[in-house]
Amino acid sequence: ATMERMLEKIKILDYETSFCTKHHTMPFSRTTFAMPAKNPSVQFQNFLDLTSWLAAEATGDPETFRIDKFDDPNTSVNKMMLALRNLGFSLDFPVAKLKQGHGEATCNVLDFLADKALEARSFTWSAPLHEDAPELEEAEVDEEADLGEIEDEVGVVEEEEVMFTERVADAEVHDVINNEAREMIDGTIDPLQWKTEMERVGPRLKSKPWSLEKEWRSHIEQTKEHEKKIQETLPTAQVHMQNMSTQIQEAVEKMRTREQTMNSEFDGLRAGYEQLRDELKIVETKCSATRTNVNDLTNQMTTVEEANNELKETMNSREISATDTSPLVDIKRALQTIRGDVQTFELQIGVIGHTLMQAKLRQRQAKLANREDGEVSKNDDEEYDYDDESGYGGGQD
Numbered sequence: 001a002t003m004e005r006m007l008e009k010i011k012i013l014d015y016e017t018s019f020c021t022k023h024h025t026m027p028f029s030r031t032t033f034a035m036p037a038k039n040p041s042v043q044f045q046n047f048l049d050l051t052s053w054l055a056a057e058a059t060g061d062p063e064t065f066r067i068d069k070f071d072d073p074n075t076s077v078n079k080m081m082l083a084l085r086n087l088g089f090s091l092d093f094p095v096a097k098l099k100q101g102h103g104e105a106t107c108n109v110l111d112f113l114a115d116k117a118l119e120a121r122s123f124t125w126s127a128p129l130h131e132d133a134p135e136l137e138e139a140e141v142d143e144e145a146d147l148g149e150i151e152d153e154v155g156v157v158e159e160e161e162v163m164f165t166e167r168v169a170d171a172e173v174h175d176v177i178n179n180e181a182r183e184m185i186d187g188t189i190d191p192l193q194w195k196t197e198m199e200r201v202g203p204r205l206k207s208k209p210w211s212l213e214k215e216w217r218s219h220i221e222q223t224k225e226h227e228k229k230i231q232e233t234l235p236t237a238q239v240h241m242q243n244m245s246t247q248i249q250e251a252v253e254k255m256r257t258r259e260q261t262m263n264s265e266f267d268g269l270r271a272g273y274e275q276l277r278d279e280l281k282i283v284e285t286k287c288s289a290t291r292t293n294v295n296d297l298t299n300q301m302t303t304v305e306e307a308n309n310e311l312k313e314t315m316n317s318r319e320i321s322a323t324d325t326s327p328l329v330d331i332k333r334a335l336q337t338i339r340g341d342v343q344t345f346e347l348q349i350g351v352i353g354h355t356l357m358q359a360k361l362r363q364r365q366a367k368l369a370n371r372e373d374g375e376v377s378k379n380d381d382e383e384y385d386y387d388d389e390s391g392y393g394g395g396q397d
Contacts, residue, residue: 002107003034009114010054012123019053033106044101048076051113055083058116073099084109087116 007030010019016027025046037043048067055065065083067076077098081091089112097105 002104002111003032004030006033006107006111006114009111009118010050013054013057013114013117013121015050015053019050023049025049033102033110036100036102040101044073044099047098047101047106047110048080050110051080054110054113054117055087058087058113058120060120080109084112087113 007028010028019025020027023046028046028050033043033047052062052065052067056062058064064086065080071079077095080098081095085091089109093105093108097103098109100106
């Protein structure tokens with residue numbers, strides 16, 4: 001019923017032109033949002049699009065509820081509820097029902113927005129016009145009548161109405177034909193296309209048979225029987241319910257008394273348990289502190305052991321260096337090398353001194369030869385350095 005009302009309201013808003021053409025959708029039926037669809041995602045998207053359009057029509061602002069294609073269903077529903085609260089919608093159902101895209105909650109939201117859109121357009125419903133008709137006498141209903149007879153009568157009435165309608169239509173057609181040029185009417189319909197269209201539209205034209213179970217006349221007797229049975233069984237049921245209520249109250253009272261007794265009996269044990277629990281907490285605290293101290297001492301002991309090992313390694317290296325005679329051997333070898341070098345130097349000095357003495361002797365002989373010629377003076381004799389001979393001799397010693 002809510003879906004039908006909403007559908008009529010959006011028809012007044014001309015949604016087929018303003019909404020369906022823009023979103024490339026077919027016009028909605030009476031069950032579009034009332035029942036689950038074969039494609040739930042398309043149904044939910046149509047619900048969001050229609051809600052956004054109605055919110056824009058109601059407020060005149062397209063930004064009231066704008067749909068973002070990257071939003072997930074939860075975000076879209078939360079935005080919708082925010083816009084509905086701003087419009088004064090009272091939420092009396094879980095928000096998760098709107099994610100289904102169908103159901104009573106969905107229809108209520110659309111109906112509310114349709115009312116707001118009509119109010120924005122200043123639309124008012126006109127009062128119905130009733131013609132003055134004579135009062136009709138209501139036929140007496142035979143409650144024991146056979147339902148089969150009622151169904152037959154309804155069928156006969158429907159057939160009479162159809163026949164009357166067909167006769168009126170035939171009369172109108174004949175009038176039109178008489179007014180026209182009475183020309184021959186040639187059929188331009190393709191039989192194959194006609195058959196295809198009939199196969200397509202035929203299943204939609206089938207209507208369900210009218211069920212008499214929904215007729216109030218068939219339920220009135222059952223309602224009276226149920227009321228009679230309820231009135232008959234109500235006193236007995238009330239007595240049983242009162243007895244059950246009394247028994248339940250007695251059982252609850254016994255349970256309360258037993259609970260109090262158990263609490264009083266176990267108060268001492270509970271106090272002892274709490275005391276032991278406090279002592280256990282104290283012992284656990286001490287144990288934790290002791291464990292921390294042990295860890296600290298262990299770390300200190302590890303540090304001392306490492307220092308001791310380093311000291312031992314230093315002492316061992318010094319002992320090894322003290323007992324090692326290799327440096328003395330190296331020194332002796334160096335001294336021997338130096339002595340050999342000294343002897344070599346002395347020999348070289350002697351050779352050089354001998355060479356120098358020979359050069360002096362040759363020079364002296366040359367001077368003596370020049371003296372014989374009378375060209376050598378006394379000073380030439382003094383040029384000879386006798387210290388060289390003495391030095392050479394000392395070197396030889």
